[in-house]
Amino acid sequence: MSEKKIMLEARNVDVFYGEFQAIKNIDMKINEKSVTAFIGPSGCGKSTFLRVLNRMNDYVEGFALRGEIEIDGEKIYRKSVKVEELRKKVGMVFQKPNPFPKSIYENVAFGLKIQGITDKAFIEERVINSLKQVALWDEVKDQLKKSALALSGGQQQRLCIARTLAVEPSVILMDEPTSALDPISTSKIEELLQDLKKKYTIVIVTHNMQQAARVSDDTAFFYMGELIEFDKTDKIFTNPSMEKTESYITGRFG
Amino acid sequence: MINVATKNRIKDKLFEYWGVISTLIGVVLLVVFMTDIFMEGISRIDATFFTNSPSGLKPETSGIFPALLGTLWILILTASISIPLGVGAGIYLEEYSEKNWVSSLLEINISNLAGVPSIIYGLLGLEVFVRIMGLGKSVVAGALTLSLLVLPIVIVATREAIKSVPNSIKQAAYGLGATKWQTIWTQVLPSSIGGILTGVILALSRAIGETAPLIVVGAAAYIYDAPDGLLSEYTVIPMQIYTWMPDAREAMKVNAAAGIIVLLMITLVMNGFAVYLRNRWQKKVKW
Numbered sequence: 001m002s003e004k005k006i007m008l009e010a011r012n013v014d015v016f017y018g019e020f021q022a023i024k025n026i027d028m029k030i031n032e033k034s035v036t037a038f039i040g041p042s043g044c045g046k047s048t049f050l051r052v053l054n055r056m057n058d059y060v061e062g063f064a065l066r067g068e069i070e071i072d073g074e075k076i077y078r079k080s081v082k083v084e085e086l087r088k089k090v091g092m093v094f095q096k097p098n099p100f101p102k103s104i105y106e107n108v109a110f111g112l113k114i115q116g117i118t119d120k121a122f123i124e125e126r127v128i129n130s131l132k133q134v135a136l137w138d139e140v141k142d143q144l145k146k147s148a149l150a151l152s153g154g155q156q157q158r159l160c161i162a163r164t165l166a167v168e169p170s171v172i173l174m175d176e177p178t179s180a181l182d183p184i185s186t187s188k189i190e191e192l193l194q195d196l197k198k199k200y201t202i203v204i205v206t207h208n209m210q211q212a213a214r215v216s217d218d219t220a221f222f223y224m225g226e227l228i229e230f231d232k233t234d235k236i237f238t239n240p241s242m243e244k245t246e247s248y249i250t251g252r253f254g
Numbered sequence: 255m256i257n258v259a260t261k262n263r264i265k266d267k268l269f270e271y272w273g274v275i276s277t278l279i280g281v282v283l284l285v286v287f288m289t290d291i292f293m294e295g296i297s298r299i300d301a302t303f304f305t306n307s308p309s310g311l312k313p314e315t316s317g318i319f320p321a322l323l324g325t326l327w328i329l330i331l332t333a334s335i336s337i338p339l340g341v342g343a344g345i346y347l348e349e350y351s352e353k354n355w356v357s358s359l360l361e362i363n364i365s366n367l368a369g370v371p372s373i374i375y376g377l378l379g380l381e382v383f384v385r386i387m388g389l390g391k392s393v394v395a396g397a398l399t400l401s402l403l404v405l406p407i408v409i410v411a412t413r414e415a416i417k418s419v420p421n422s423i424k425q426a427a428y429g430l431g432a433t434k435w436q437t438i439w440t441q442v443l444p445s446s447i448g449g450i451l452t453g454v455i456l457a458l459s460r461a462i463g464e465t466a467p468l469i470v471v472g473a474a475a476y477i478y479d480a481p482d483g484l485l486s487e488y489t490v491i492p493m494q495i496y497t498w499m500p501d502a503r504e505a506m507k508v509n510a511a512a513g514i515i516v517l518l519m520i521t522l523v524m525n526g527f528a529v530y531l532r533n534r535w536q537k538k539v540k541w
Contacts, residue, residue, distance in 0.1 A: 056428065061353070084431045092429035098422035101445060111430035114440065160426070167430060 007032035007171060007201040008053065011068045015048055015225075018062035022048045024225040025067075030218070032170070035193055035202045037212035037233065040222035041248070046205050049222070050173050053203065054090035055083050072170055088115070090171040091164035096180045097156035099148035099163075104131075104140050107148045107159055111167035130162040134192055154185025161192070165200075172196065174204040178211065190215050209249055213237050221245045288518075295511025303512055307478040308494060313505035318513055321494035323480030324393065324473070325462050325520070328490055331397030332461050336404045337454055343405070344412025344450075349438060368406035375403045376470030384471050391472030393481045393488040399471050400464060404457040411453020415446035448535020452528045459524040463517065465492040491517045 008030040015023035023045045030036050038046035051057045052065060055076065069076050076086050088111070099107050108127040117123060127144075131137040136158045140151070148159055157177060164172055178186040193202060193215045206212050212219055212233065219236040221229045221244070229236060229245045240246045247253055256264075306317025347364075351357045379399025389395040419442050427437040443450075474489045475497045481488040491513055498510040 054429070056425065059428075084433055086431075087429055088431040092425075094422060094425060094429070096422060098420075098426045100423060100426065100441060110427070110432075110440070114427075114430065114432045114436045163426075163430065 004031040004033065006030070007072060008203075009070045010049075011070075013049075013052070013065065013067035013069060015045070015052060015057070015066075016062070016064040017060065022225055023052070026227045028220065028227060028230060030201065030203065032201045033197055033199065034217040035197050035204060035215050036218045036220065037216035038203065038205045038220050038222060039207075039209065039212050039248070040228075041253070042207075044222040045225040046220075046222040047175055050175055050203060050205050051092075053171070053173055054087050054092055056087075056092065058083060088167045089169050090173060091167065091169035093157070093161050093164055093172065093174040093177045095176040097153055097160055099151070099156050099159050101147065101149055103145045104148050104151070104159060105144040108163050108166050111163060115167070126166050130166040131159075133165055133195070134158040134162040135188070136162060152185070154181050154188060157181060157185065157189060158192070161189075161196075165196075169200065171201045171203065174202065176205050176207060179207060186211075209237075221248060223248070291511050291514050291518075295508060295513075295515045298508045298512035299515060304516075308476060308498075308509075309478075310476065313501070313503050313509060316498075316506075316509050318491060318494055318516060320477050320480050321489050321491045321513070322516070324477075324488040324493075325490045327393050327481045327488060328397050328400060328468075329458060329462050331394060331484075332400045332404065333454070333458055335397060335401040336408050336457070339401070340405050340408025340454070341412050341450060344409045344416065345438060345442075347409070348413045348416045349434065349442070364406050364409055368410060371466075372403055372464050373466040373470060375399055376467030378402060379467060379471045389485065391474070391487055392485040394484040395471050396468050396473055396488060396490075399467050400461045403464065403467060404461050407457035407460070408454055411457065412446075412450050415449025415453065416442055418449060419445045448531050452532045455524050455528040455531070459521045459528075462490070462524075463492055463521060465490075465496055468493055469496075491520075 006029050008028075010026055010028045013023055013026045014021060026049065038050060040046045048057065053069065053071065053076075057063045057065075065077060071086075071090060074081065074086075076090075100110060102110075105127055108130050109123050112123050112126060128137065131140065136155060139155060140146075140159075148156065151159060157180075161172075161177075178189050181189070190211065193204070196202060197217075204212075204216065216233045218231065219233040220227055221236065221240075221242075223244055229240060229242045231241070235241075236245060237249060240249065302315060303317045304322060305319055306315055307319050308316045308321070347357065347361065351360075376399060379395060379402065383389045383395040383398045384391065387395075389398075423441050423445070424437050427441050432440070468490060473493045474487050475493070477487055477489045495510050495513040495517065498506045498513065501507070501510075
């Protein structure tokens, strides 16, 4: 079996919000074309760490980062890196579906249009492809001009994923993408992840342990800003090395 | 002996009556005033009132043409000065400026400026625009002065409108690689334009009713032509009303009343438009 390429690597990463240290000395390597789940109790730093990966925390007051993060061979906190370029490569899906108050079509086309792409045929092809990839095409193909806000929550979230896919990222970060959705929409998105990981590297934060077990290849357990354990998902859920991991996944705290 | 429940009910009723009376006083006074003005002025309102110039000798055929055009000039100039500046400042304060003591000091000052008496702005305009910049008693000097007056309102309205755009929408745009400006231009502004416009229109409708600052910066008491350029002399409707009002002749009083009707109608139309815009955008954008 050939070793997968490493897509994302963190070395000695510390994150501060003012005086408060949210992330403590994290080292991590994430393989390409895999699903990695971040689990841990609220406030453990998993969302912070996720947002650090496409520099969404840059705008947070008092934010500071030490250490090095490398994605696809690029050290993303170097001064020479343009955040906008980075975010095209490292897309993000949020907890609550957040479509723009525009048409379905315009939502998916947005990422391309802000890059200055004006070729209509090209944009249309990308829009259609992206909608097909998230299995939304059949549901919306006759109403592309309709407002995205008219879609159901689950459809909105798949639209948000399609919107991210349209700019062809290599990594997709998902911050509890199903926590606001019903079980059927949730399972649709979980199925989708299995398709998407053939092409993309996916990192997903989840509070739902079963979800982590179902969808991910690797699981990282965070606690109080530290990375307690990071291993194959099977191993984490059946035979964790750390006592803390075991008590968390068996529901003894958190 | 009245028990506590009855006592509380009486208090409750009394408060309700107090509320009704307070509301009625405002409404009744307004209706009385409006009827009075309409009875007096409506007979003077015909086409010639809008097309004639005022005349000190022939009050019966006096019109508000120069004042009406002057008000339009002032309105358009004030809008084109105060909208870009006010919206720009609002965007900066809300989206770009760092939150520290300098910015909070700035914020407090802007909010306070909205409450400064308008004649103070007149004095400022007189010194800066009329004298130092040498614009004289021109329509542009008047518009600049009124722009100062409405800027704080426009800034505050812009900030409030921008604030109502959910952070999640901005995050989504940033997440797709949009710059701050692209996010503002493609997402924040389109979603908040209704609120911004409402604020702008309300501010402008206040501006066109202002007399005090324009007296100070030299709007003319009697003028027979509409402005024909930025440096032209001018008058505005409230100014015209103000010069007709103290005239002893009965026909002049009628003119003043007719002028008030026209001014009221303009403000009413503008405010109605603001309400329309607000409702339309509220329906279009719901989060």
